[in-house]
Amino acid sequence: QKEVEQNSGPLSVPEGAIASLNCTYSDRVSQSFFWYRQYSGKSPELIMSIYSNGDKEDGRFTAQLNKASQYVSLLIRDSQPSDSATYLCAVNIADTGNQFYFGTGTSLTVIP
Amino acid sequence: DAGVTQSPTHLIKTRGQQVTLRCSPKSGHDTVSWYQQALGQGPQFIFQYYEEEERQRGNFPDRFSGHQFPNYSSELNVNALLLGDSALYLCASSLATSYTQYFGPGTRLTVL
Numbered sequence: 001q002k003e004v005e006q007n008s009g010p011l012s013v014p015e016g017a018i019a020s021l022n023c024t025y026s027d028r029v030s031q032s033f034f035w036y037r038q039y040s041g042k043s044p045e046l047i048m049s050i051y052s053n054g055d056k057e058d059g060r061f062t063a064q065l066n067k068a069s070q071y072v073s074l075l076i077r078d079s080q081p082s083d084s085a086t087y088l089c090a091v092n093i094a095d096t097g098n099q100f101y102f103g104t105g106t107s108l109t110v111i112p
Numbered sequence: 113d114a115g116v117t118q119s120p121t122h123l124i125k126t127r128g129q130q131v132t133l134r135c136s137p138k139s140g141h142d143t144v145s146w147y148q149q150a151l152g153q154g155p156q157f158i159f160q161y162y163e164e165e166e167r168q169r170g171n172f173p174d175r176f177s178g179h180q181f182p183n184y185s186s187e188l189n190v191n192a193l194l195l196g197d198s199a200l201y202l203c204a205s206s207l208a209t210s211y212t213q214y215f216g217p218g219t220r221l222t223v224l
Contacts, residue, residue, distance in 0.1 A: 004154075032211040043202055043215040044155065088154055092211045099168050100145070100204075100213060102154030 004091050006103035014111050019076040021106050023089030026070070032092040033065055033072045038105065039085045047087075048074070079110045114139050116205050116216035124222045125193050133188040133219045137205030143167075144186040145213060146178060147202040155202055161186050162208055190221075198223045 003026050013019045021035075032051050036044035050056045050063040050072065062075040072091075076083055086105040093101060117136045125131050137144050143162045147155035157170035161180035180186045184205075190197055200220050204213035 034212070036215075043200075043218045046212065046214060049212055099157050099160065099170065100147075100155075101157070102147075104152070104154045 003093070003101035004089055004103040006087075006089050006106050008104055009107040010109055011106055012109045012111055013079050015079060015081060017079050017110075019079045019083065019108055019110070021074040021076075021087050021089075021108065023072045023074075023091075023103055024070055025072070025089075025091045025101075030067070030070075030091050030093050033063070034090040034092075034100070035061075035063060035072075035074045036088040036090060037083075037085045038088055044088055076108075079108075081110045081112050084109050116203060116214055118201075118203050118216040118219050120219060121217070122220045122222075124224065126224050127193055127195060129193050129223075130189065130191045131193060131221060133190075133201050133203075133221075134185065135188070135203030135205075135216055136185045137203075138214050141205040141207055141214075142184050143206045143208050144180060144184065145204045145206070146186070146188045147204065148172070148197075149200040149202055149218075151199075158188070193223045195223050197221065 034049045035047045038044045048063045050065045056063045060077045064073045088105045089103040090100045119134045145160040146158040149155040159169040160167045164180045175191045177189045200218045202218045203216045206213045
């Protein structure tokens, strides 16, 4: 079983809409959860981290974590064409120290 | 405040050759992790260095080796290159006391 799974997309939303990206992880003791944005040909850029159940907001981004359901999501409000990228979910699992497991990423296109 | 830097940016090698990639962590960071990202995939953990020791290793063969220097910079060495080693190689730096990792721009390796 893969550690982290994401819908590869592509996901298309109109400009100004809310984009919802989802990620599930395997049944292990996961501690920390991260969302990275990766533009084509570039390296991943950290958007947000979340450690506790519930919502965490940062500007137009909201991360949601539900450990009981092994589910973490990212909402992007007022989506802009510049948000078009691949979004990677990363999970740090407690018994592997600081090793990240990444999903394959969800490709998002925001249509002007 | 300098971010994570990597060199070279691009590299072309032939099968059987050896390659060395370099990484300087973000200022103040003491831990370096290396990842391999194949096209269309999420980054895969290779190994992590802290205090000049390999602290963790992912599921990669012994052809992949590394080193960390006293100034926290790091090298990734790959011997006996295979066509399948063609990928974007990412270095991420962090503090040993934090799970948050910041990525460098990556080195694009092409094996012909």
